[in-house]
Amino acid sequence: MKLLITGDLVVNQAYNSFEKIDHSLIDLFAQSNINIVNLEAPVTESTNKIRKTGSNIKSHREGTINVLKVLRVNIATLANNHVLDYDEQGVADTMKFCKEHGLETVGAGIILQEASQTLFISIKEGKIAIVNFAENEWASATGTSAGANLMNIIDNTAQIKDARSKADYVIVIIHGGHEYYNLPSPRMQKQYRFYAEQGADIVVGHHTHCINGHETWNRVPIYYSLGNFLFTHDSSQPDWYKGLILEIELSKENIKTKLHPISQAQGDFKLSLLQGKEKQEIENRVKNYSSIIGDIKLVKMEWEKYVATMSKSYINLWSPLSFVGNRYLSAIIRRLPVKLINKKGLALYLNIMRCEAHRDLSMCVLNKKLKIKKQTIINQSGRVFN
Numbered sequence: 001m002k003l004l005i006t007g008d009l010v011v012n013q014a015y016n017s018f019e020k021i022d023h024s025l026i027d028l029f030a031q032s033n034i035n036i037v038n039l040e041a042p043v044t045e046s047t048n049k050i051r052k053t054g055s056n057i058k059s060h061r062e063g064t065i066n067v068l069k070v071l072r073v074n075i076a077t078l079a080n081n082h083v084l085d086y087d088e089q090g091v092a093d094t095m096k097f098c099k100e101h102g103l104e105t106v107g108a109g110i111i112l113q114e115a116s117q118t119l120f121i122s123i124k125e126g127k128i129a130i131v132n133f134a135e136n137e138w139a140s141a142t143g144t145s146a147g148a149n150l151m152n153i154i155d156n157t158a159q160i161k162d163a164r165s166k167a168d169y170v171i172v173i174i175h176g177g178h179e180y181y182n183l184p185s186p187r188m189q190k191q192y193r194f195y196a197e198q199g200a201d202i203v204v205g206h207h208t209h210c211i212n213g214h215e216t217w218n219r220v221p222i223y224y225s226l227g228n229f230l231f232t233h234d235s236s237q238p239d240w241y242k243g244l245i246l247e248i249e250l251s252k253e254n255i256k257t258k259l260h261p262i263s264q265a266q267g268d269f270k271l272s273l274l275q276g277k278e279k280q281e282i283e284n285r286v287k288n289y290s291s292i293i294g295d296i297k298l299v300k301m302e303w304e305k306y307v308a309t310m311s312k313s314y315i316n317l318w319s320p321l322s323f324v325g326n327r328y329l330s331a332i333i334r335r336l337p338v339k340l341i342n343k344k345g346l347a348l349y350l351n352i353m354r355c356e357a358h359r360d361l362s363m364c365v366l367n368k369k370l371k372i373k374k375q376t377i378i379n380q381s382g383r384v385f386n
Contacts, residue, residue, distance in 0.1 A: 004032045006246075010041045010059060041085070043058070106118070192217075202255060207225065213288070
């Protein structure tokens with residue numbers, strides 16, 4: 001029994017799949033029994049954008065239908081950071097859209113209880129359980145509001161263990177990671193390995209818009225990010241246009257996996273399976289990333305390098321200048337020989353983020369100030385407060 005899992009799918013424009021999707025790729029999906037995509041953007045007519053950082057995106061209805069039908073997609077994972085971009089109506093519309101077009105969904109719901117439901121699929125070889133959750137970034141469901149199943153170690157572990165007790169195969173799909181960084185952070189690696197120890201048969205990630213490496217831990221394959229699948233929005237990042245499709249072959253004896261490198265063309269977004277030299281280049285990169293992932297010292301070393309490249313931009317997020325709407329005025333102020341934030345201020349910010357009690361209170365105060373609906377608060381010990 002074959003199963004395919006892809007990374008992010010966003011079709012925000014008309015898209016002729018028969019013209020733009022390589023026939024070898026269509027054949028690959030046709031030969032698979034179950035095809036799973038991460039439907040990254042809501043399919044909705046709602047114009048009610050939530051207040052957030054980052055962009056609010058939505059799918060083009062007909063373009064999305066075209067892709068899903070041509071590739072015979074059976075399941076849409078919805079736990080991602082954009083599913084709530086057009087508020088609760090967007091979530092409801094997306095789930096309705098999937099149902100109307102014969103897709104099972106997992107990872108989102110009208111309330112958290114629904115969003116955190118495991119999807120079970122019966123096949124000849126046994127029963128498959130799919131667990132899907134996402135990092136907490138503007139989309140988490142609560143006990144009273146719609147959104148994505150959220151990342152929380154305690155709740156995720158309970159869900160995985162429950163799935164393990166009911167199914168023959170447990171697939172955990174996570175939306176998270178660091179954008180345009182081709183490796184997991186030390187925290188991320190430790191956490192995904194922990195999930196592998198709790199009953200998962202395979203752990204698969206996406207969100208980073210770039211390909212990543214993989215490893216086997218506790219005899220469980222972990223694929224940290226498959227990159228984009230099809231995202232019809234141009235980017236200056238070369239990795240935006242490369243991705244991986246994970247093929248899983250299930251039998252009663254074992255689980256086999258295989259990666260298929262893919263590419264979407266800049267501008268017209270033609271989607272194709274890579275062949276020859278281009279395929280080999282991606283496979284070599286994945287092999288290199290995987291060799292680093294296999295050595296925790298190298299993971300930490302590469303992480304420190306990445307942190308160094310991001311330090312200035314993240315420090316600037318704490319500056320009062322980040323709230324100045326006029327970029328020209330902001331640029332002028334930045335040139336002044338005056339520091340608007342000092343080490344004492346940075347120490348305060350660190351304590352507010354690091355200390356569980358301060359973090360809980362800070363999130364509630366900020367949510368109230370922004371008039372955001374009550375959010376689920378997770379402290380560093382993993383305890384959930386609704």
